[in-house]
Amino acid sequence: MQRPPAEIGMTIDEIDTPALVVDLDIYERNLDKMAMLVNNAGKKLRPHAKMHKSPAVAQDQIKRGAVGVCCQKISEAEIMVEGGIDDVLITNEIVSPEKLARVARLTKKAKIGICVDDAGATRALNDACSREDAYIRVLIEIDVGGHRCGVTSPAEALELAKLIKSSSNLKFGGLQAYHGSAQHKRTALERSDAVSGAADIIRKTKKLLDASGIDCDIVTGGGTGTLLHDINYVEWDELQCGSYAFMDADYAKNKLNDDQFGTGFEHAFFVRTVIMSVNQPEIVVADAGLKAIASDSGNPTIVGHEHLTYRMTSDEHGCITVSGKERFELGEKLMLITGHCDPTINLYDWIVGVRNGKVEKLWPVSARGALS
């Protein structure tokens, strides 16, 4: 773990670069808004911790009513439990025997759920739990349009539900119904269609389970991009939004409606960088490159200079092309809104929380690099 880029009480200008900075007022508004929206819709919130990877942020979400968190990896779940989170759903498939043993052991420390989409892997999970004398809540992941993981028909879901119910150490907990690619569809109509299609698949699956007398406790899914559609569907009991707390430049490209872009949440999250070389006629160089900003969702936006482009041209450098009259000073610090918050946060050990121009929080990104 690297040392923090700031100390509590410092001014924003004193924060070392590159650094992750969260505006705490905006962040708290985002958390409050989500809590209100989900509560008004009569649903539960289980935010995805894969975004922030920080038990401190998870605690802030739980304080506002979240029932627990989601994780993608057993290593992430272990770190959330160590950080005091007592209800974690692993929204992903795990197949390796060594990892399944860790899942089984973690059930002794907190309320753990996990997803399956395969009969063999379900049996292996039951074996692992049985060896550890552990019991676990198991959700069936259903493919609701993302065409990645999940069972691909209600009939397969029924077979798997029967297998879970007949397994000594598994408890059937419901359905995982998350449509990842729908989150980033650009128009509200496209997202609405995707959510409606996903809801159809949930209905058909629940109907078949119901006809076999199998009760479906919880249907969980949804995300920041589709939230304003998800909350109108009775099919989801629990929502898994993650990015809403911080936000990123990619979500800002979603159309909220005919007139507005965004998701209804505000950018709270920035990468701070410094200008380190200004010798080229039309290029200035800053100190955040490919190891400081994930490049999968395009370039970051420069706060206050939205017409310019920040390109991660190499591992440790970013370049800004400027016109002849517009210049940046050597040593000038900039705030960037990154394309994709999740993999960017995963590059850092610390998140610096600021309010009224001062550093107020230093959150360790404890699950940074929790890949397994």
Added chain:
Amino acid sequence: MQRPPAEIGMTIDEIDTPALVVDLDIYERNLDKMAMLVNNAGKKLRPHAKMHKSPAVAQDQIKRGAVGVCCQKISEAEIMVEGGIDDVLITNEIVSPEKLARVARLTKKAKIGICVDDAGATRALNDACSREDAYIRVLIEIDVGGHRCGVTSPAEALELAKLIKSSSNLKFGGLQAYHGSAQHKRTALERSDAVSGAADIIRKTKKLLDASGIDCDIVTGGGTGTLLHDINYVEWDELQCGSYAFMDADYAKNKLNDDQFGTGFEHAFFVRTVIMSVNQPEIVVADAGLKAIASDSGNPTIVGHEHLTYRMTSDEHGCITVSGKERFELGEKLMLITGHCDPTINLYDWIVGVRNGKVEKLWPVSARGALS
């Protein structure tokens, strides 16, 4: 720091996923080959540690004759020195006062060099060293065609050399002449032209310095992509290759000559991943996504399945599109050659070294996340 994905003595198949795996026989052949090439050319080798971020790998390079390492960041340099490396050149500009103070302090622990390309920043470096009663070797970075950092004319280099020589706590150490974008030019002719152009700029700069009675101790630069050209030029005294030790899929796209691709070095470095979902008709899903493999230089290659494409479709998933008859088994483990080794290694806390089917080394990636 996350726990290691393997233990010494395990079989390759027992390594947890995702994991970075280095084939030690190939790695050592790469180190030996580089040592021989550079030695035969009468040059020194100062490998770039930004690639591996591991003092253990740096030690292996130094054992074979390397004079020290290069780093890009003061935090990286601090970690190399802590790891026992006693000669580090920071091949980059540093402008923040807090960082310059750290640079000055590090000179008390090891032989440290640094680059400058600006008079104001040079004065600030001298002030920082003066405050700490520290003395430092300073190289002038010259722009040899990359058009990023560096001074852009011999006259500017001369002015800066005079300033360094008149500064109380700085010692003029020579020229940093690295052409980053030349490394990835695809044909040998393009790379040869770029290196020849860079050598011209070095010659002109040295001539002007010489005419002013300024001796240029060392010219340092070069990389894995241009190595076979760099070694034929008297202009470089010291070479900074990094990727050669491990190699990646992007360098494999360079044409070595009319008949062959590559750089003359072998792939020693892999990301190990497991197939975790197989329900889609033409897609299988593996557990290495955007947080396990840097995506800036394209998709990884799948060892043994070079005709297939591995796409990092989301943060924790990779998808392989397969034809109807070709399948992967759930739980099957694959080796991937990643597009770009540097930012991929920066995602992991451990490198697993294997030989004869067994885990022999566990190297901590101590400077992972050393961004400042």
